């Protein structure tokens with residue numbers, strides 16, 4: 001995917017910004033607090049319905065404005081059709097348009113535009129809690145597996161119902177229909193997640209080999225969220241009823257599913273440094289982008305916020321060269337032009353006090 005036009009209004013310090021990006025590497029340069037990350041947040045919001053720095057309601061709308069506005073025009077690789085998405089979001093209320101038509105759900109915009117964001121906090125993907133890893137799996141499946149979203153919604157709906165009944169201490173017989181629904185959708189979700197991670201391993205290995213061969217071959221170890229090797233989800237839910245009733249929520253199932261990155265170069269699971277964790281996480285994200293490209297014939301847009309954060313020069317160079325070799329469109333921020341980017345940037349944007357200005361690449 002190649003963004004041809006990006007317009008942003010009232011997002012943090014950006015009152016109004018327009019960018020006509022290069023189809024390859026775009027560099028956003030400026031001092032701390034200038035508004036570089038906010039440009040990447042705009043792309044991320046359109047692709048995920050939230051920022052990588054929190055929800056839209058949590059300070060994304062410019063102080064004194066009612067709502068932020070984002071417009072993206074892009075073309076999918078190998079397609080003539082020009083696509084356009086617009087979003088106006090006030091933190092609660094929102095309006096979205098896709099190719100000129102009003103959308104009923106934010107998910108329609110998220111399904112259209114694929115963006116993979118590499119940001120300073122992304123090391124949490126390998127060293128943090130399960131939530132970002134579940135989102136990672138489900139984002140990949142959402143974009144490459146038809147039918148996954150329907151199963152995911154079915155699961156989320158029945159989980160909500162079961163939890164409400166548990167809280168109300170409803171008799172076990174009334175839980176059963178929801179448990180059946182939960183188990184059917186949950187087993188399907190789990191099968192899709194397992195197959196996805198098995199396939200993804202090769203793409204993560206490709207990225208790891210390019211970025212940090214010393215860490216060795218990766219293995220993505222799947223945890224379904226219950227003892228799937230011993231019992232079906234339907235039986236596990238019945239077995240957990242007593243405990244869940246006292247807890248007031250469903251304690252097992254795919255909503256507790258997870259995966260862990262295991263590295264051949266660290267056979268005893270020695271802890272990774274922050275920089276190593278970041279490189280490992282970047283490898284997972286790049287692997288995911290490559291899997292999308294293989295499955296859909298179209299690379300997602302890749303955003304890299306603060307290239308220099310946690311990465312030494314050699315890893316910065318490896319990352320830039322790997323990204324350039326894929327042909328993906330890349331947006332990258334830095335307080336100055338990183339050495340690793342020299343000669344690669346198609347367009348440089350200078351960001352100062354919330355104003356974005358393009359200048360020819362040097």
Ligand SMILES: Nc1ncnc2c1ncn2[C@@H]1O[C@H](COP(=O)(O)OP(=O)(O)OP(=O)(O)O)[C@@H](O)[C@H]1O
Pocket residue numbers: 011012013014030031032033034035036037038039059060061062063333335351
């Ligand atoms: N809701 C808001 N309204 C107005 N300004 C805001 C709002 N939220 C944040 N800001 C301002 O926007 C700026 C943050 O911009 P951003 O994080 O994009 O900068 P940056 O160039 O990426 O900085 P750094 O290099 O430090 O990461 C800060 O100056 C901050 O005070």
